[in-house]
Amino acid sequence: MTATPRTALTVAGSDSGGGAGIQADLRTFFACGVHGMTALTAVTVQNSVGVHGFTEIPPDVVAAQIEAVAGDMGVNAAKTGMLATAEIISTVSSTMDKVGIGRGQSVPLVVDPVAASMHGDPLLRDEALEAIRTELFPRATLVTPNLDEVRLLTGIDVTDAASARRAAEALLAFGPQWVLVKGGHLSDSPRCVDLLSDGTHVVEFEGPRYDTPHTHGGGDTLASAITAHLAKGLGVLDAVAAGKKFIERCVFESYPLGAGVGPVSPFWRLGPDLPSPVRPEL
Numbered sequence: 618m619t620a621t622p623r624t625a626l627t628v629a630g631s632d633s634g635g636g637a638g639i640q641a642d643l644r645t646f647f648a649c650g651v652h653g654m655t656a657l658t659a660v661t662v663q664n665s666v667g668v669h670g671f672t673e674i675p676p677d678v679v680a681a682q683i684e685a686v687a688g689d690m691g692v693n694a695a696k697t698g699m700l701a702t703a704e705i706i707s708t709v710s711s712t713m714d715k716v717g718i719g720r721g722q723s724v725p726l727v728v729d730p731v732a733a734s735m736h737g738d739p740l741l742r743d744e745a746l747e748a749i750r751t752e753l754f755p756r757a758t759l760v761t762p763n764l765d766e767v768r769l770l771t772g773i774d775v776t777d778a779a780s781a782r783r784a785a786e787a788l789l790a791f792g793p794q795w796v797l798v799k800g801g802h803l804s805d806s807p808r809c810v811d812l813l814s815d816g817t818h819v820v821e822f823e824g825p826r827y828d829t830p831h832t833h834g835g836g837d838t839l840a841s842a843i844t845a846h847l848a849k850g851l852g853v854l855d856a857v858a859a860g861k862k863f864i865e866r867c868v869f870e871s872y873p874l875g876a877g878v879g880p881v882s883p884f885w886r887l888g889p890d891l892p893s894p895v896r897p898e899l
């Protein structure tokens with residue numbers, strides 16, 4: 618028997634291709650050394666080419682999953698990803714209050730406001746955006762939108778550092794404690810810059826932009842690495858710094874898979890021999 622590790626909960630959708638969603642979160646939690654737990658919100662039919670459809674889990678079943686693990690196993694930090702509908706968002710918000718997760722409570726909550734896949738396929742019903750703004754954001758310790766999500770949520774088109782700051786301020790007005798505006802989609806920029814702000818501190822996390830098309834699951838992996846580090850007791854600034862280092866290496870180690878976009882990879886954390894270097898041709 619060994620000591621019980623810290624725990625992290627992800628409330629998110631399944632990606633049948635294994636690169637994003639709940640699958641990315643679980644493998645990131647594992648690679649970061651925390652015990653991962655899940656509340657499934659939706660099942661997507663998805664591969665490297667796109668999302669071909671999804672079906673939601675009934676909101677009461679989503680709530681029951683959160684309550685079951687929070688009540689018995691305890692949660693050190695939580696994150697949300699794909700929530701699919703306004704009903705699921707409302708239920709998750711009230712359930713987080715009930716189990717003591719979120720801003721103003723003892724357990725931090727990272728909200729990744731997933732609206733669409735990287736191919737542009739919707740992962741959120743249109744009417745649900747308002748519920749993200751009004752119900753989920755005020756409960757978030759940290760929100761982590763990409764630039765498309767920033768545009769949807771605020772109407773601001775981020776093109777440079779100044780507009781990223783304006784977007785962060787607009788997002789903070791919805792009530793989260795911290796905002797991380799991710800710069801991965803600014804493909805003209807030679808560096809990948811993510812801007813973190815709580816209205817007082819404004820910090821730019823800057824790293825290389827690797828020349829690869831294979832970045833599927835990058836946003837989920839970053840948010841879950843941050844969540845894992847929060848679960849281990851780091852503050853938001855240190856957890857984001859650790860998450861950014863982690864995702865950089867995962868993008869560097871990403872691999873082709875299928876005809877479209879391959880996944881970012883945390884395999885490097887497992888040791889030098891993994892995975893097998895050559896995958897047999899299918």
Ligand SMILES: Nc1ncnc2c1ncn2[C@@H]1O[C@H](COP(=O)(O)OP(=O)(O)OP(=O)(O)O)[C@@H](O)[C@H]1O
Pocket residue numbers: 637734735762763764799800801802809810811824825826827828829832833834835836837839861864865868
């Ligand atoms: N080519 C790249 N090289 C290095 N880092 C990258 C690259 N692309 C994205 N990143 C980093 O990966 C993280 C995720 O950013 P991004 O803006 O792509 O999120 P996302 O759109 O939510 O991801 P996805 O939808 O692909 O899961 C950020 O820290 C970003 O800076």
Ligand SMILES: Cc1ncc(CO)c(N)n1
Pocket residue numbers: 629630631632637638639661663698699731733734735740833834835836837
């Ligand atoms: C299930 C799921 N969640 C999130 C994303 C965004 O990366 C995705 N493509 N699929």
